[in-house]
Amino acid sequence: MASDASSTVVLRQTFRRATRTGLGWGVVFALIVVDSAVGYQMSYPTAQSRAYLVASLEHNVGIAALLGQGRDLGSIAGWIPFHSMASLLPLGAIVGLLTASRLTRAEEDAGRWEYFLSGRTTRLGAAVQAALGLAGGIAVMWIPVAVTAAIVGSYYDAYSTTAALFYAAALVGAPAVFGAVSFLAAQVASSRHQANMIGAAMLGIAYLLRMVSSTAPGLSWLRWVSPLGWIDAMHPVTGTSWPPGLLVAAAALAITSAGIVIASKRDLGAGALPDRETAHSRRFGFGGHAGLDVVLSRSTAIAWIVALAVVSGVFGWISKAGGEAITGSTSAQDMIRRMGVIRAGAAAYLGVTLLMVGATLALGAAAQLGAVRAEEAEGRLDHLLARPVSPRRWLAAKVGVGTAMLVVEAVVAGAAGWVGVSTQGTGLQLGELLQAGVSIVPPALLVLGVGVMIYAVLPRYAAAAGYAIIAWSFLIELVGAVTDLNHWIKDTSLLVHIAPAPAASPDWLSASVMVGIGLVAFAAGLLLFPKRDLAGS
Amino acid sequence: MAAPVKTEKLTKVFGKTEALVDLDLEMNQGEVLGYLGPNGAGKTTTIRLLLGILRATSGLARIFGVDAQAEPAKAHERIAYVPGEASLWPGLTGEETLRLLGNIQGNVDVAYREVLIERFNFDPSRKVRTYSRGNRQKLILIAGMMSRADLLLLDEPTAGLDPLMAQAFRVCVDEARGRGQTVFFSSHALSEVEALCDRVAILRGGRLIELGNLHEMRHLSALTIDADLDRIPDQLATLVGVRGLVASDHHVHFHAEGPVEPVLRLLAQAGTEHLLVREPTLEELFLAHYGQAVEEGQNGQ
Structure with missing residues (x-):
């Protein structure tokens, strides 16, 4: 009997962890579905306000690029998928990418698959089992979303149970198809880091294609090249179109199958792509630990900078159209005024999009904390701190390089936004956009500072603490949109304190307070770090 | 002149586990000390305490008179450390790794580094992720030895090396002794310790139960x-x-x-x-x- 168990060990391991992740995110997705419904009822209670909403958002290229194409926004049935999918498609895709690479390539990198494959499991069998385990995670993710969507649909008498189940399937379509992409990348790449880079590039391209297809009428066919476009085309709730849904399922299956075939043919621990075994030694970056930080962060930083430049440039390019729609709609103006937007037009549109970039930078800061922790947990830090390097100097350099990355990324986002918007003759100046870029860095610095303090005491929880701060901020935003939250509670959200520049003057006071909190937490971290044991490998 | 290594009642407790208890140990300049004990006896804990990357529960650890717990970076100026498990940066080449660790250490005998690369038959042009376990071990051995530090802290340094390379390692330790370097050598390879060490310390359950030269112990x-x-x-x-x-x-x-x-x-x-x-x-x-x-x-x- 033990032998039967050993032959399915990969399936059980992957399934257990994938379902845990799937269930957690499924609940988050379900909450956002509820938030979309409740928020619509509260914000647009009258036929007139709904008509304004339709006029301002439907057929607006700027909004479509940012949030996807809205349909039937005058009813709750049209609003719920439009509003929820705007955030859940990219979020779900990221969850799918990271989960699949974590449960496959990271396990292989850590050497655990060697134990599994030394038993009764073959390479092919292990890959099939891992794919089934990941599929189980997607199925479990679907359950809370489907149940919640059905209850919401029934409660508001908005759509049928069948439509709800289809809508839930569309929502988990992004994690399914990008999980498959990541699964394939994990077979092609020679490390999890490389697999994540490939997956992120694929997602970036898919997102960009969807944006362009929504903004340029002559290029609307491009949506059929992007999986995100296919999911849009499923028209959940408003149209229930099965063929694009089948395309999503078929793509996930085909990509996963390709991954399985490659996995069965390649060596364990190696990638299918040829990897250079030797390389010319680089001259720069090996003078000390700070130089090493630059070398190690370089590829990630370049990827972030390119992605932010492209996305911000496109947002700048479509900002005039997006801004005009906002200007012409009272309800849209009400909506963004709650976010602190004062100026209208392209400035308003860019202000809102840069807020999203700010939130993304904060996520990047949390990811940096994970990388700091990994350096210690995997034993590499031992080699540095067993030499004449003070722990505080090491940590300060690490945070310094991370901070510089965040600032450069934000400035590039602002500058690229200006490049895009300058083609539209809006009058927005480079200085304004650069200032706007700098103004979105403080939340990320606060996350980094607080994370460093947690790292100094409880290193395992540093990255989780960073992500928790961001998740909390989003939760407060969601709940705050539908209920009257106490302002003390509202103030705990980082997003509340970012002014949507250039649509409003940057709130330098709030920015200074956030940077100050980050600095104090960082100083506490520096003080405490040398007082604990180094974890080591 | 201060002793290369001196501990007084050095103790480390993890939760309810006493990893090291009241260690009193003093090394002499230029000696090679074998540090023995089964898994979990406290060997690595001792070395990490001497490096100051574990915080002592109580007691003192001094490296050439410098408090290793209070001023680890200063103590490290005269230390080279070779761990038994080489976890390195996979995207760097061997040469880049050696240059990085050498620059951080501050003292590299470049000519000796080349001798070591040749002696260990090591190819530094390859990326670390392509090295076998033994080659990674060679890399950190070279990185440690090339600094000619006054004190070598070696934690099972020959794990993963083939017998020929283990022999090359012995030559290195003999050379270090000849130059007056002090070597703290934790190992399970008893024949190696017997061949190389002037004195032997044996740990059991975190306690030092035997310390002396082999002649005395045999007697x-x-x-x-x-x-x-x-x-x-x-x-x-x-x-x-x-x-x-x-x-x-x-x-x-x-x-x-x-x-x-x-x-x-x-x-x-x-x-x-x-x-x-x-x-x-x-x-x-x-x-x-x-x-x-x-x-x-x-x-x-």
């Missing part, structure tokens, strides 16, 4: 005796100091502690044809200590 330990006799004397089994007697036909094998003269006299009376008297190997000394521990454990149960 105080049982001799192993094999003899072919005309007849086996009845008194041999009850003679003071004799233990582990195994007699078969005309052959006896036993251990003798204390004065050896009564044993020899009895064997002579029994008509000895062949006699082999052997001092214990380090392995036997080590196992004797741990055999005792197992017996005590069984009695306790």
Whole structure:
């Protein structure tokens, strides 16, 4: 009997962890579905306000690029998928990418698959089992979303149970198809880091294609090249179109199958792509630990900078159209005024999009904390701190390089936004956009500072603490949109304190307070770090 | 001149586990100390305390007079550390890794680094992720040795090396001794310790139970005796100091502690044809200590 168990060990391991992740995110997705419904009822209670909403958002290229194409926004049935999918498609895709690479390539990198494959499991069998385990995670993710969507649909008498189940399937379509992409990348790449880079590039391209297809009428066919476009085309709730849904399922299956075939043919621990075994030694970056930080962060930083430049440039390019729609709609103006937007037009549109970039930078800061922790947990830090390097100097350099990355990324986002918007003759100046870029860095610095303090005491929880701060901020935003939250509670959200520049003057006071909190937490971290044991490998 | 390594009542407790208890140890300039003990005895904990990357629960650890817990970076100026498990940056080449670690260390004998690269037959142009475990171990051995530091802290440094490379490592340690470097050498390879070390320390359950040079330790330990006799004397089994007697036909094998003269006299009376008297190997000394521990454990149960 033990032998039967050993032959399915990969399936059980992957399934257990994938379902845990799937269930957690499924609940988050379900909450956002509820938030979309409740928020619509509260914000647009009258036929007139709904008509304004339709006029301002439907057929607006700027909004479509940012949030996807809205349909039937005058009813709750049209609003719920439009509003929820705007955030859940990219979020779900990221969850799918990271989960699949974590449960496959990271396990292989850590050497655990060697134990599994030394038993009764073959390479092919292990890959099939891992794919089934990941599929189980997607199925479990679907359950809370489907149940919640059905209850919401029934409660508001908005759509049928069948439509709800289809809508839930569309929502988990992004994690399914990008999980498959990541699964394939994990077979092609020679490390999890490389697999994540490939997956992120694929997602970036898919997102960009969807944006362009929504903004340029002559290029609307491009949506059929992007999986995100296919999911849009499923028209959940408003149209229930099965063929694009089948395309999503078929793509996930085909990509996963390709991954399985490659996995069965390649060596364990190696990638299918040829990897250079030797390389010319680089001259720069090996003078000390700070130089090493630059070398190690370089590829990630370049990827972030390119992605932010492209996305911000496109947002700048479509900002005039997006801004005009906002200007012409009272309800849209009400909506963004709650976010602190004062100026209208392209400035308003860019202000809102840069807020999203700010939130993304904060996520990047949390990811940096994970990388700091990994350096210690995997034993590499031992080699540095067993030499004449003070722990505080090491940590300060690490945070310094991370901070510089965040600032450069934000400035590039602002500058690229200006490049895009300058083609539209809006009058927005480079200085304004650069200032706007700098103004979105403080939340990320606060996350980094607080994370460093947690790292100094409880290193395992540093990255989780960073992500928790961001998740909390989003939760407060969601709940705050539908209920009257106490302002003390509202103030705990980082997003509340970012002014949507250039649509409003940057709130330098709030920015200074956030940077100050980050600095104090960082100083506490520096003080405490040398007082604990180094974890080591 | 301050001792290269000096600990006083050095103690480390993890939760309820006493990893190291009241370690008093002093090393002399230029000596090679073998640090022995089974897994979990506290060897790596000691080294990490000496490096200051574990915080001591109590006690002192000094490296050339510098408090390693209070000023680890200063203490590290004279230390080179070689861990037993080489986790390195996979995207760097061997050469980049050596340059990085050398620059951080601050003192690199470039000519000696080249000698080491050749001696260990190491290709530094490859990326770390393509190295086998043994090659990664060579890399951190070279990185440690190339600095010619005054104190080498080696934590099972030959793990993963083939016998030829282990031999090359011995040459390095001999050279280090010849240059007056001090070597703290934790290992499970008892033959290596026996060949290289001036003194040996044995740990058990986080406590130092034996410290001395091998000659002293052997002198105080049982001799192993094999003899072919005309007849086996009845008194041999009850003679003071004799233990582990195994007699078969005309052959006896036993251990003798204390004065050896009564044993020899009895064997002579029994008509000895062949006699082999052997001092214990380090392995036997080590196992004797741990055999005792197992017996005590069984009695306790």
